Amino acid sequence: MVESRCGILCSACPYQDQMGCKGCLKITKPFWGDSCPVKSCCEERTHEHCGRCEDFPCSLLKQFAYDEEQGDNGKRIEQCKKWMGK
Ligand code: SF4
Ligand code: SF4
Numbered sequence: 746m747v748e749s750r751c752g753i754l755c756s757a758c759p760y761q762d763q764m765g766c767k768g769c770l771k772i773t774k775p776f777w778g779d780s781c782p783v784k785s786c787c788e789e790r791t792h793e794h795c796g797r798c799e800d801f802p803c804s805l806l807k808q809f810a811y812d813e814e815q816g817d818n819g820k821r822i823e824q825c826k827k828w829m830g831k
Contacts, residue, residue, distance in 0.1 A: 796825030
């Protein structure tokens with residue numbers, strides 16, 4: 746059910762087809778850069794997703810979620826909460 750570390754729903758992401766991305770949990774490196782700081786942080790802390798983190802939602806996650814161009818106005822944070830049953 747969990748599709749990413751940050752709360753993005755990879756199954757609904759157009760880049761899966763456009764960029765041949767296999768989705769957050771299956772990739773080691775995103776197509777858009779050398780590494781994703783959110784994915785790296787979450788995996789280093791061995792959390793399934795950010796919603797399980799004691800610092801959730803941290804400033805890094807919020808920065809990604811509310812980025813004017815690449816963000817989703819907090820949708821991924823809400824998704825993490827849903828994965829936690831909240
Ligand atoms: S932004 Fe990072 S954590 Fe979120 S889906 Fe993409 S690679 Fe994964
Ligand atoms: S909420 Fe922030 S600190 Fe916690 S795992 Fe995610 S990126 Fe890392």
